[in-house]
Amino acid sequence: MRAVVTRVSQASVVIDGQTVGEIGKGFLVLLGIAPEDTEAQAEKLADKVCGLRVFSDEAGKMNLNLEAAGGELLVVSQFTLYADTSSRRPGFTGAAKPDKAIPLYEDFMAHCRERGFVVEHGEFGADMKVDSLNDGPVTILFDTDRP
Numbered sequence: 643m644r645a646v647v648t649r650v651s652q653a654s655v656v657i658d659g660q661t662v663g664e665i666g667k668g669f670l671v672l673l674g675i676a677p678e679d680t681e682a683q684a685e686k687l688a689d690k691v692c693g694l695r696v697f698s699d700e701a702g703k704m705n706l707n708l709e710a711a712g713g714e715l716l717v718v719s720q721f722t723l724y725a726d727t728s729s730r731r732p733g734f735t736g737a738a739k740p741d742k743a744i745p746l747y748e749d750f751m752a753h754c755r756e757r758g759f760v761v762e763h764g765e766f767g768a769d770m771k772v773d774s775l776n777d778g779p780v781t782i783l784f785d786t787d788r789p
Contacts, residue, residue: 643683643746644674644723645784649696653716653774655764663762668713669694670774673750674723675743676736676787683786684746688753691715696780704780714760718772719747740767 647669654664671691696704697711708715721743724736737743744766751761764770 643676643679643687643750643784643786645687645691646672646720646723647691647694647782647784648672648774649777649780650716651775651777653772655716655718655762656771656773657765657768663716663718663764665714665716665760665762667711667777668708668760669715670772671715671717672720672723673717673747674720675738675746676724677738677742679738679742679746679786681746681749684749685753687784687786688750688757690784692754692757692759694782696778696782708759709757714762715751715754716762716764716774717747717751717754718764718770719743719766 650668650670652666653670654661669691693707695707697706699705721734721737725732725734726736747766751763754761
């Protein structure tokens with residue numbers, strides 16, 4: 643599983659002109675899933691993302707996690723995180739098919755909700771317009787295949 647996590651002041655996702663997910667301060671999570679990914683990896687990744695300490699404390703240091711900052715999550719499926727870029731036209735065979743990816747996408751969000759967070763989301767496989775006001779900017783890449 644791969645996640646690109648961006649600290650945002652606000653973020654939203656629009657499908658066919660309708661806003662389907664919107665948050666204030668928190669994380670925009672672009673989530674990619676590989677065929678060999680598991681529910682255990684979804685839970686571990688949710689724990690890492692939700693515990694990530696990149697919000698400023700009173701001293702201005704990145705020391706607070708999402709809970710302490712009162713943040714929310716906007717999770718958007720992103721199969722292109724598994725693009726094969728060995729040629730000019732990327733291939734996406736490294737991404738899980740929807741029958742595998744959708745349940746793990748849902749599992750990731752469920753684990754974040756279990757930790758008490760508001761989780762907004764896009765629609766798996768839809769053509770989405772994602773808007774974000776990056777804060778910092780702070781962007782962290784997670785890959786469950788790398789320690």
